[in-house]
Amino acid sequence: MATFLQVAFDGLLNGLLYALVAAGLSLIWGVMDVINFAHGEFLMVAMYLSYWLGFIWKVDPLVSSVAGGAFVFILGALTYRLVISRTIGKSAMSALLATFGLSMLLKNVCLNRFSPNFRILQHTLLGGKTFNLAGIIIPLPQLVIGLVALALLYLIYLLVKKTRLGWAIQATAMDKEAAELMGINTERIYLLVFGLGGACVGIAGGLLPSYLAVHPEVGGLFSLIAFVCVAMGGFGSIPGALLASLLIGLVEAFAGFYIAPVFKYVAVFGLYLVVVMVRPRGLFGW
Amino acid sequence: MGKSFFGKCLLLVLAALLVVGTLSGVAVAEEKVIKIGTLFPLTGSVALAGQRCRAAVETAAEVINNAHPELKVPLAEKAGLLDGYKIVLIHADHQGKPDVAKSEAERLFDQEKVWTIIGCYNSACTKPASFVAELKQKVFMCGCSSSGALTERDFKYFFRMAPTDKTESLEFVEFIEYVNEKKNAGVKTVGLIYENTEFGKHAAEEGRMAAEAGGFKVVADVAFNPGATNLNSEVQTLKAANPDAVFGACLGGDYTLWVRTMKQMDWLPKVALNYCTGYQDPIITGQLGDDANYFMGGTGYAPEFAELMPAVAAVEEIYKAKTDPSVPFDSDSIQEAVALFIVAQAIEKSGSLDPTVVAETLYANEWESPLSMGGKVAFSPGGQNVKAMSMLTQLQGGEYKRIYPLDLADTEPVIPMVPWKDR
Numbered sequence: 239m240a241t242f243l244q245v246a247f248d249g250l251l252n253g254l255l256y257a258l259v260a261a262g263l264s265l266i267w268g269v270m271d272v273i274n275f276a277h278g279e280f281l282m283v284a285m286y287l288s289y290w291l292g293f294i295w296k297v298d299p300l301v302s303s304v305a306g307g308a309f310v311f312i313l314g315a316l317t318y319r320l321v322i323s324r325t326i327g328k329s330a331m332s333a334l335l336a337t338f339g340l341s342m343l344l345k346n347v348c349l350n351r352f353s354p355n356f357r358i359l360q361h362t363l364l365g366g367k368t369f370n371l372a373g374i375i376i377p378l379p380q381l382v383i384g385l386v387a388l389a390l391l392y393l394i395y396l397l398v399k400k401t402r403l404g405w406a407i408q409a410t411a412m413d414k415e416a417a418e419l420m421g422i423n424t425e426r427i428y429l430l431v432f433g434l435g436g437a438c439v440g441i442a443g444g445l446l447p448s449y450l451a452v453h454p455e456v457g458g459l460f461s462l463i464a465f466v467c468v469a470m471g472g473f474g475s476i477p478g479a480l481l482a483s484l485l486i487g488l489v490e491a492f493a494g495f496y497i498a499p500v501f502k503y504v505a506v507f508g509l510y511l512v513v514v515m516v517r518p519r520g521l522f523g524w
Numbered sequence: 525m526g527k528s529f530f531g532k533c534l535l536l537v538l539a540a541l542l543v544v545g546t547l548s549g550v551a552v553a554e555e556k557v558i559k560i561g562t563l564f565p566l567t568g569s570v571a572l573a574g575q576r577c578r579a580a581v582e583t584a585a586e587v588i589n590n591a592h593p594e595l596k597v598p599l600a601e602k603a604g605l606l607d608g609y610k611i612v613l614i615h616a617d618h619q620g621k622p623d624v625a626k627s628e629a630e631r632l633f634d635q636e637k638v639w640t641i642i643g644c645y646n647s648a649c650t651k652p653a654s655f656v657a658e659l660k661q662k663v664f665m666c667g668c669s670s671s672g673a674l675t676e677r678d679f680k681y682f683f684r685m686a687p688t689d690k691t692e693s694l695e696f697v698e699f700i701e702y703v704n705e706k707k708n709a710g711v712k713t714v715g716l717i718y719e720n721t722e723f724g725k726h727a728a729e730e731g732r733m734a735a736e737a738g739g740f741k742v743v744a745d746v747a748f749n750p751g752a753t754n755l756n757s758e759v760q761t762l763k764a765a766n767p768d769a770v771f772g773a774c775l776g777g778d779y780t781l782w783v784r785t786m787k788q789m790d791w792l793p794k795v796a797l798n799y800c801t802g803y804q805d806p807i808i809t810g811q812l813g814d815d816a817n818y819f820m821g822g823t824g825y826a827p828e829f830a831e832l833m834p835a836v837a838a839v840e841e842i843y844k845a846k847t848d849p850s851v852p853f854d855s856d857s858i859q860e861a862v863a864l865f866i867v868a869q870a871i872e873k874s875g876s877l878d879p880t881v882v883a884e885t886l887y888a889n890e891w892e893s894p895l896s897m898g899g900k901v902a903f904s905p906g907g908q909n910v911k912a913m914s915m916l917t918q919l920q921g922g923e924y925k926r927i928y929p930l931d932l933a934d935t936e937p938v939i940p941m942v943p944w945k946d947r
């Protein structure tokens with residue numbers, strides 16, 4: 239039983255991390271219908287920022303996550319202003335290809351500047367710390383990331399559902415032209431959404447060096463899983479992304495332990511296929 | 525004017541181009557170069573290792589192309605090969621992907637016209653790339669790819685410097701038998717953790733066969749996808765089976781994640797033995813700090829081996845200038861330098877650039893190799909270096925200590941590994 243609970247807990251914590259990475263993507267995809275292929279690289283950039291702040295000035299990732307969020311907010315807003323805004327109104331493929339190009343650019347800039355070295359931040363506040371709860375080992379870095387994910391997703395949910403800004407975001411997502419006729423500055427909404435999407439993944443990236451090595455390829459699988467979470471949860475649905483992420487975390491953990499570790503991603507993508515076939519709009523898609 | 529004028533101009537331009545082209549052709553011919561391709565993962569999850577392998581080949585090329593009488597390695601005394609040929613390296617990146625390795629090998633041979641390829645670090649990439657070379661009857665020099673299957677294909681143009689997973693597996697089992705007998709280690713069961721690639725699967729297969737032949741029960745067989753976001757299920761599976769010894773084949777970042785996840789789950793086997801993996805990477809083990817200690821593995825070279833391989837230090841200085849002054853050769857990169865030194869010696873000895881003649885020469889002779897642990901290189905049919913040696917080391921205080929075979933050991937192994945809470 240203890241092993242079962244341990245596996246379940248590991249799965250939930252991983253799911254929450256995926257939710258934090260997927261939240262921003264969900265927001266961008268839901269509102270703008272843009273698939274941000276550079277999402278994983280945004281994560282990687284925030285991880286590097288957190289690593290260098292920790293390495294040079296001994297700033298803990300807990301603090302660096304704020305800087306990561308702010309930095310990637312700006313990166314996201316700039317991406318919108320300089321790249322995405324030029325593709326709005328054109329074929330969906332142009333935005334996709336533009337963000338793909340951006341992802342290659344970011345990855346190769348980091349590869350060139352920082353080399354492919356795996357960089358590990360040592361002596362962080364949370365690094366390597368665990369506590370034992372009735373026989374279940376709970377890793378502190380993952381727990382904190384999970385709690386941050388829950389808090390942040392709740393805040394985004396409140397923002398979208400309970401504030402005037404959120405209503406404007408929803409209106410823009412539903413019908414851009416009608417929203418403009420109602421006096422909503424959709425350009426500013428898009429800018430803000432891209433920035434917010436970046437901030438979410440930036441916070442995740444800022445926290446991750448507590449236990450994960452940083453390197454130019456680190457964002458790849460995270461962004462792939464985030465895409466699956468968003469598509470499974472339903473485009474633009476934050477609760478959907480959360481639920482899908484938790485499901486994916488649990489499926490990954492249970493399949494990995496009870497079937498075979500090598501099958502864990504097979505199970506994840508298999509589940510995704512089933513959900514998309516049964517309910518193409520995803521669990522909570524609008 | 526008109527058409528005739530432009531016609532004359534065109535003729536003049538074409539004639540000029542023809543003359544320039546011919547002259548440049550003469551210049552290239554006079555340059556006397558041997559183009560050698562390198563094919564390593566310069567990007568991707570093991571790019572760091574690939575870039576170091578490339579730097580090692582560049583180091584060997586520099587020693588061969590220029591007179592370095594101060595170095596005690598073959599071909600260092602004179603500049604170039606044969607009667608004045610220089611080696612020119614053409615680098616390619618396979619990104620750790622077998623399909624890219626195959627197409628890059630084809631490009632190197634067909635478009636770049638390289639004479640041989642040195643590579644590919646990842647066994648999964650070496651396999652298709654060397655197949656391309658064999659089809660074209662071109663020599664393929666493999667430094668460190670360790671999958672035993674590579675030299676079981678009866679290829680005529682493929683040569684590998686490093687020991688195979690089979691050699692290492694047998695050495696692991698021999699070592700466990702030794703610690704059971706002399707140190708009462710009580711190792712009865714073995715677990716395997718490996719990346720789900722050509723290299724990992726073959727290493728695990730050899731590990732399983734060697735363990736079972738030695739009378740040990742394999743209680744866990746854990747394959748994982750390289751570059752995973754976490755290795756929780758993998759370590760949880762090992763922990764549930766609780767093997768006394770673990771044979772690991774985890775490269776690069778996966779190695780750090782494996783070690784850190786074991787720490788997080790507060791579990792360690794008595795003995796953790798690693799193939800050619802992140803364990804051998806001094807940067808990775810350095811960054812893991814104290815967590816890296818007490819792990820063990822096969823090691824072809826570490827700076828701590830200086831007294832056994834005295835010629836390496838001076839060559840290593842050239843290598844460091846190309847990479848990072850704080851990063852020495854490692855077990856993998858040094859084998860790639862050896863690959864170039866050996867093929868260059870074969871070209872020099874045969875006096876020919878015919879691949880078949882050079883391949884026959886490679887088989888027919890025993891080669892001096894001060895950069896190899898055994899000091900010699902000789903090939904058996906299939907291209908395996910039968911003189912390849914590896915030594916078991918254990919990281920103690922951040923240093924690779926020699927623990928086995930006993931005649932080369934400088935330190936007693938710490939067994940069982942010190943638990944996480946006592947470090």
